[in-house]
Amino acid sequence: MARSVSISAARFAARVVVTLLVSSFLVFAALYLSPGSPLAVLTSGHTVSPAGLHALEVQYHLNEPFVQRYWSWVTAALHGDFGESIVSQASVSSLLGPRVLTTLTLVLYAGFVIVVLGVLTGVVAAVRGGSFDVTTTAFTTVGVATPSFVVAIVLITVFAVELRWFPVLGGGTGVADRLWHLTLPAIALAVSGLAYVSQTTRTAVREELGSEHVETAISRGVPRRTVIRRHVVRNAAIPITTVAGLSIASLIAGVAVVETAFGIDGLGSYLIQAVQNKDFAVVQAISLILVTVFIITNAIVDVVHLMLDPRLRVPARR
Amino acid sequence: MVRKLALPSVWHRVGPPRVTVVAIGALLIALISGCGSSSGSASGASSANAAATAAGLPPVHLVNVTPPAKGDVASVTWDIPLGEPLSLDPVKVWDPASQTVLPNICEALLRVEPNLQVGPSLATSIRAESASRYVFTIRQGVKFWDGHPMTMADVLYSLRSQLSPSSFYAVFTSLIKSITQTGPWQITVTTKVPFVYYQKLMAMGLGTIYEKAYAQRAGAAYGTPSGGVMCTGPFKLKSWQPGQQITLVRNPLYWDKPHAAKASTFIFKFITNPATVVDGLASGELDGSYELPPRSIPVLQASGAGHVYFGPSLIMNVLQAVATKGPVANPLIRQAIALAIDRQGLANATFNGYAAPARWPFPPWYGYAQSTFRAAYNSLPNDSRPNLTAARALVKRAGTPTSAISLAALSGSDASVGIATEAASAMTAIGLNAKVDVLQPAAYTNIYFSAKARQGIGFVVGTGGGTFEDFPDPVEILFLEGETTSPYNLDHYSNPQLDSLVTRAMATLNPATRATLVTKAALAYTHGEAMIPLVSAPESVFLNNRITGAPTPYSVWNLYPWAAAIGSTS
Numbered sequence: 001m002a003r004s005v006s007i008s009a010a011r012f013a014a015r016v017v018v019t020l021l022v023s024s025f026l027v028f029a030a031l032y033l034s035p036g037s038p039l040a041v042l043t044s045g046h047t048v049s050p051a052g053l054h055a056l057e058v059q060y061h062l063n064e065p066f067v068q069r070y071w072s073w074v075t076a077a078l079h080g081d082f083g084e085s086i087v088s089q090a091s092v093s094s095l096l097g098p099r100v101l102t103t104l105t106l107v108l109y110a111g112f113v114i115v116v117l118g119v120l121t122g123v124v125a126a127v128r129g130g131s132f133d134v135t136t137t138a139f140t141t142v143g144v145a146t147p148s149f150v151v152a153i154v155l156i157t158v159f160a161v162e163l164r165w166f167p168v169l170g171g172g173t174g175v176a177d178r179l180w181h182l183t184l185p186a187i188a189l190a191v192s193g194l195a196y197v198s199q200t201t202r203t204a205v206r207e208e209l210g211s212e213h214v215e216t217a218i219s220r221g222v223p224r225r226t227v228i229r230r231h232v233v234r235n236a237a238i239p240i241t242t243v244a245g246l247s248i249a250s251l252i253a254g255v256a257v258v259e260t261a262f263g264i265d266g267l268g269s270y271l272i273q274a275v276q277n278k279d280f281a282v283v284q285a286i287s288l289i290l291v292t293v294f295i296i297t298n299a300i301v302d303v304v305h306l307m308l309d310p311r312l313r314v315p316a317r318r
Numbered sequence: 319m320v321r322k323l324a325l326p327s328v329w330h331r332v333g334p335p336r337v338t339v340v341a342i343g344a345l346l347i348a349l350i351s352g353c354g355s356s357s358g359s360a361s362g363a364s365s366a367n368a369a370a371t372a373a374g375l376p377p378v379h380l381v382n383v384t385p386p387a388k389g390d391v392a393s394v395t396w397d398i399p400l401g402e403p404l405s406l407d408p409v410k411v412w413d414p415a416s417q418t419v420l421p422n423i424c425e426a427l428l429r430v431e432p433n434l435q436v437g438p439s440l441a442t443s444i445r446a447e448s449a450s451r452y453v454f455t456i457r458q459g460v461k462f463w464d465g466h467p468m469t470m471a472d473v474l475y476s477l478r479s480q481l482s483p484s485s486f487y488a489v490f491t492s493l494i495k496s497i498t499q500t501g502p503w504q505i506t507v508t509t510k511v512p513f514v515y516y517q518k519l520m521a522m523g524l525g526t527i528y529e530k531a532y533a534q535r536a537g538a539a540y541g542t543p544s545g546g547v548m549c550t551g552p553f554k555l556k557s558w559q560p561g562q563q564i565t566l567v568r569n570p571l572y573w574d575k576p577h578a579a580k581a582s583t584f585i586f587k588f589i590t591n592p593a594t595v596v597d598g599l600a601s602g603e604l605d606g607s608y609e610l611p612p613r614s615i616p617v618l619q620a621s622g623a624g625h626v627y628f629g630p631s632l633i634m635n636v637l638q639a640v641a642t643k644g645p646v647a648n649p650l651i652r653q654a655i656a657l658a659i660d661r662q663g664l665a666n667a668t669f670n671g672y673a674a675p676a677r678w679p680f681p682p683w684y685g686y687a688q689s690t691f692r693a694a695y696n697s698l699p700n701d702s703r704p705n706l707t708a709a710r711a712l713v714k715r716a717g718t719p720t721s722a723i724s725l726a727a728l729s730g731s732d733a734s735v736g737i738a739t740e741a742a743s744a745m746t747a748i749g750l751n752a753k754v755d756v757l758q759p760a761a762y763t764n765i766y767f768s769a770k771a772r773q774g775i776g777f778v779v780g781t782g783g784g785t786f787e788d789f790p791d792p793v794e795i796l797f798l799e800g801e802t803t804s805p806y807n808l809d810h811y812s813n814p815q816l817d818s819l820v821t822r823a824m825a826t827l828n829p830a831t832r833a834t835l836v837t838k839a840a841l842a843y844t845h846g847e848a849m850i851p852l853v854s855a856p857e858s859v860f861l862n863n864r865i866t867g868a869p870t871p872y873s874v875w876n877l878y879p880w881a882a883a884i885g886s887t888s
Contacts, residue, residue, distance in 0.1 A: 036760025039767070052488055053767070087404060088560065090542065099561065153593065161601045168597045169589060169604075263589040263598070265561035273401075278760050 016295055020288060021074075027287045028070050031280060037062065038086045038278040060086055073284060083281030085274075092285045096267065100289065102171045103255055103266035105178060107293075109186035111248040114193040118247075119240060122201025126209065127228060136198060143195030148254045152188040152261040159184060169263030185262045189254050193247030200243040204236035211235075237308050245301030249294050378628045378672065378856055380870075382432045387867035387885025393583040394865055394884055397595055397607040402561065402588040407541025408523040409479050417876040418608070419564055419586055424549035426525035427454055428517070430877035432869035434630065434685055434790050436518060440468070440527050440550065444520070449512035449825045450495075454520070456503045461571045462529045463554040470499055475530035477505070480523070487524055489805065490516075512825035514832075515797075518789050521877050552579040552882035563587050566881070580867065580885030599623060605862040606884070608872075612670040613732065615858060624862040628672075629870020631857040632681045632787040635673070635733070637725070637741055637777045637850040638799075639809040640765065645719035645750065646776040647809070652847035654712035658744040662702040665853045668736030673855040675702035678844040680792035682854055683871075687833030691792070694837040698844065709748040722751045723776035728762045737852060738779045765808075772808065777850075788877070792840045793832075796820050800843045811848035863887065 039056055057063050061072070076083060082092040125136040160168040172181030208214060209232055217227050256268030267286050274282035306312050403416035408424065421429070427441035438444075441454040460468040474497065481491050493509050494516075500506040509516055519525060532540075532548035539545030543558040550573065553566035564586040568579040587604065589595050596614045598604035600621040610618065610626065619626050637655070645651045661675035676682070677698040684691040723745060727738035738754045745752035755775065757765075764771035765778055787794045797820055798804055802812040819839035826832040844851070857872040867883040 034758075034760075035771075036758060036762075036764055037768075038760070040760045040763035051483065088542075090544075090560070095560065098559075156597050161597055164601065167603060168601045169594055170587075260591050261594060263587075263591060263594040270561065276759050 012299065016292075019295060020291060023291045024074070024077075024284060024288060025070065027284060028073065028280070029066070031275065031278060031283055032066055032069075034278070036278055038280070040277075069280075073281070077284075077288075082285045085282050086279050087274075087277050087282075092281050095270075095282065096285060096289070099265060099267050099270055102178075102264060103259070103268060106171075106182050106185055106189065106259070106264070106266060107248070107251050107255060109179070109182055110189040110193070110251055113186055113190040114197055114247055114251075115244050117190075118194045118197030118244065119201050122198040122240075123205055123228070123233065125198070126202045126205035133202070136202070140195035140199045143191050144199070146191060147257075148188050148191065149257050149261055151191045152185070152258055155184045155188055156262070171264045171266065182264075185258050185264060188261070189251055189258045192254075193244075193251065196247055197240065197244050201236065201240050204239045205232055208232040208236045234308070238305060241301055241304050241308070245297055245304075249297040252290050252294060380628050380630060380856060382434075382629060382871060383867070383869045383883070384625075384627045384859070384861060385866045385887075387580050387865070387883065388888055389580070389886045391581050391865060391884070391886040393585065394581045394881070395585045395587060395603070395605050396881070397587050397589050397598065397604045399590055399592070399595055399607055399609050401590045403564070405541040406547050406555070406558075408526040408528075409482070410541060414876070415588070419566075420526070421551070421877055422553045422584070422879050422881040423551040423555050423566060424526050424528060424547060425551050425879070426521055426523075426527065426877075427456075428521035428525060429879070430521050430789065432871065432878065434683060434871055436521050436685075436789065439521070440473075440525075441520070444517055446514070446517070446827055449514050449827060450509045452507045452517060453500070454505045454507070456505060457573070458503055460550050460573045462532075462548050462550055463569055463571065464529070464532070464548060465571065466529060466531075468527065468529075468550060470503065470505075472530045473505065473527050474499060475533070476527045477507075477525070479533075490519060491524070514824050514827065515789075515791075515793070522788065552577055552879050553584055556583075561588070577879055577882050579882040581881070584881050584884075599860050599862070602862060605865055606860055606868065608857065608859050610858040610860055611732065612668075612672050612855070612858075615670065615672060618860050624860055627859050627861065627868075627870055628856040629859070629872070630681075630683045630790075631855060631872040632683060632790060633857075633872055634676065634679055634681050634854055635737060635852040636679045637737075637779060637852065639776070639811070639848050639850075640726075640772045640778050641723075641776045642810050644721055644776065645716070645723055648716050648719070649847065650712050650716040651719065651750070652850065654709040654716070654748055655741070655745055655750070656847050656850045657701065657705045657712070658709040658748045659701075659741055659850070659852065660704045660744065661853055664737065664740050668733055668740065669853060669855055672858070673853040675700070676851040676854045677701065678792075678840060679849040679851040680795060680840060681787055681790065683790040684792075685790040686829045690830070690833040690837055691840075694841055698841070704744060704747075706747060713749050718749055720751055722753055724753055724755050724774055725777050725779055726755050726757055726762060726765055726775045727779045729756045729758050734779050741777070741779070778808075791836070793820065793823055793836045795849075796836070796839050796843055797824070799849065800839065809848055811846060813842055813846060816842045816846075 038060065039053065039062070061069055073083065084091055085095055088095065121136050121140075125133040156168060159165050166184045167181050170181055172178040214227060214231050217231050218224070222231075255266065256272055258264075259266045259269040260272060267289065271283065271286045271290075273279075274286065398415050398418050400413075400415040400418070403419055404410075404413050406416060406420055406423070408420065425439050427439060428436050428444065429439040431437050438457075440457050440460060442457050443455045445453045445455075447453060456470065456473055457468075462468060462472075477497050480487055481494065481497070482488075483492075493511060493513055495508040495510045497505065497507050507516065527550065529548040536545040541547055543560050546555055546558070552569055552572045552574070554569045556565040556567045558564045566584040566586075568582050572578050587598075589598060589604070592611045592614065595604065595607060596611075596617060599607060599618055600623050602623055606624070615626055618624070639646050639652060641647055665671065665673040665675060677695055677700060682695065725738040725742055728734040735754070735756060738756075742752040742754050761771070765775060796816065798806045799808075800811065800813070800816050801807060801820055802810075802814070802817050816839045819835050819842070823832050823835040823839065826835060843849070857870055859868055859870055861868060861884075864887055865884050866887045867885050869878060869880050869883060
């Protein structure tokens with residue numbers, strides 16, 4: 001048993017490393033091939049003498065062949081050195097540090113909203129039925145289709161500019177202030193994932209409610225609350241966790257849009273700027289972080305499945 | 319010089335730096351009498367409005383300064399729509415975001431007043447002994463924020479640090495022969511060729527003075543969030559949190575008492591997304607901003623959170639020819655395009671009415687000899703509506719070329735894309751094959767400094783413009799784009815008569831004579847249509863109800879301690 005766990009752990013680690021290498025190569029290649037040059041930012045768009053341009057190209061290795069540049073980046077990265085931003089000439093790690101915290105808080109906040117509100121509304125809709133069910137279905141249908149940018153604009157206009165309940169922009173400082181600033185962004189980010197989880201939960205719970213073992217439990221007099229908790233939700237949990245995991249992982253893509261809309265200085269908005277400026281080191285580092293988070297989220301979902309479903313723990317007999 | 323960084327937003331214009339020749343006579347007079355006051359407001363506003371009427375600008379009330387502040391204010395939060403400064407070291411980089419912050423903390427030998435005249439700052443006077451020899455008298459008794467006195471060693475160090483051959487300013491500093499101390503508080507600068515506008519450079523990055531000992535200690539970190547700066551301005555740099563904000567506090571040791579800071583704390587934010595900026599201003603989280611997107615102006619005016627003011631702008635909206643061969647290289651085709659464009663329609667649609675058709679590619683503001691320049695401007699035909707018949711005739715005469723003419727626009731800029739679309743449809747209407755290429759910022763800016771990037775492109779549309787001056791004088795654009803040998807002359811337009819006029823103007827100290835030369839060159843350049851004029855738009859600034867006092871003109875907020883003038887309305 002221990003050996004099979006360590007083998008799967010080793011396999012998992014190997015998969016992670018390969019995924020990171022391949023994705024970093026693809027990102028680097030895509031940025032390299034895209035038109036433009038980071039010199040545009042450095043020279044702020046004005047004509048510099050050919051000698052000056054050449055000096056900059058040498059300094060930032062811009063004329064070296066693609067493979068050589070990628071290789072120097074990989075070898076440095078393996079030593080923990082993610083290079084410098086061409087634009088601000090500060091180390092990438094110092095630039096990303098504060099932004100990681102902001103984006104992480106935002107994603108976790110949105111994830112919390114998705115899971116808690118999504119499961120709750122889905123369960124209640126399935127169990128209670130009736131008008132609550134109809135209303136929830138209506139909202140979730142709209143929610144799944146609405147892009148986060150549209151939600152962001154509506155939320156800002158109503159709750160920030162008109163009602164002044166929440167601030168318009170920024171990420172805030174300090175725990176309470178940060179949570180207050182990130183509430184509207186988290187909601188904007190969470191809406192479509194929340195709707196999706198809510199619908200899936202409702203469907204899965206309804207299915208369970210109609211199953212034989214649940215009918216048996218009810219007819220045996222088990223309290224309804226216990227039935228729902230132990231027999232219904234627990235068994236519906238597998239599809240729910242899959243969908244919740246996917247939704248949270250896809251938040252990574254939506255984060256850039258929401259951060260830009262709310263003027264939040266996080267990894268997402270910084271990634272957009274760095275791509276436009278062709279700031280290679282920054283784009284690589286942020287991409288690696290995002291890919292890693294995605295991998296970890298999927299791994300957590302897999303582990304939760306293992307915990308929920310004992311059938312998955314026993315390796316298939318040949 | 320103003321550098322423009324291409325970013326996706328309506329505000330940005332990109333182009334090479336321009337410098338302007340200033341009349342030494344006008345400068346001396348301004349120095350002796352002006353003495354750094356913003357007293358130009360009354361006369362400035364009336365001359366601005368007169369210029370506005372003469373220039374045909376829309377009935378927008380133009381002022382040089384907003385109503386003066388009545389008292390101090392504890393804190394102001396200001397937005398820089400162009401994003402975060404790249405550096406606060408005037409040697410390393412001089413991007414527009416840095417230029418918004420820097421003049422409030424660091425000072426140069428000269429400064430530009432709200433009425434667009436150049437006046438004294440850390441130099442009390444400048445005397446031109448000839449067009450290649452300038453003597454500066456340096457102000458005594460000035461202290462840096464740390465209390466150390468500003469000495470001649472600091473001045474020489476700062477000026478000479480700009481002479482490095484790898485400096486971004488090498489195009490201009492290569493013209494400087496020597497910078498020497500010729501008296502206890504006197505510096506003499508000589509240039510290799512007659513170069514009257516060198517003096518203007520002293521109001522900008524090249525003339526900024528900072529503390530030698532501090533800069534040497536900070537080394538490469540000088541001007542960065544970790545290294546900071548050490549200067550003499552009305553505010554001092556308290557902190558720079560990258561990505562978040564820059565915080566300034568009032569400098570109690572400031573030498574220029576009339577220009578002392580009215581705010582105790584001045585915070586800069588870097589919100590670039592136009593919708594977020596507008597929401598921030600409307601909700602009061604941001605107190606003010608320059609460079610408002612034209613479409614947002616009615617929304618902001620209706621919000622009740624503050625006021626929008628308009629001032630002179632040294633930005634021009636033009637189509638800049640960059641192709642050296644093909645249809646665009648044919649003057650007949652360029653003249654045809656110039657006739658076909660609906661300038662009034664462009665002003666109404668793309669600029670929401672906040673713009674006026676222009677007859678030549680120079681901003682309608684002149685720092686001297688106004689009547690000479692205006693007379694020349696008025697002699698040009700008023701092409702605010704298209705003349706398709708004449709345009710089609712010209713296209714036929716040129717042989718109706720069929721190859722595609724590409725218009726490069728900046729992605730994310732309403733103004734840039736709007737201009738390109740209108741120009742393309744005008745060109746199609748007269749029988750030319752036009753297409754619009756919307757480029758991402760890095761690719762777009764590449765056009766200005768890479769010949770390879772320019773291949774296949776006919777015209778560049780600047781974001782919100784394409785041309786700007788740092789000082790109100792057409793010779794700046796003529797020198798940088800019109801002259802045959804200039805590296806900024808992207809389409810290799812060549813007019814020997816224009817070259818000789820500009821060279822003579824650069825050697826002429828007398829303003830009236832210079833104006834005659836410059837006007838002749840300006841008219842010749844306009845006829846050549848290497849830069850097709852479109853519209854001129856005013857600068858705009860939003861101020862929350864609780865603050866006032868900011869100057870309005872574009873270029874002043876690059877070269878004048880504008881933030882110090884902002885205080886409370888009551």
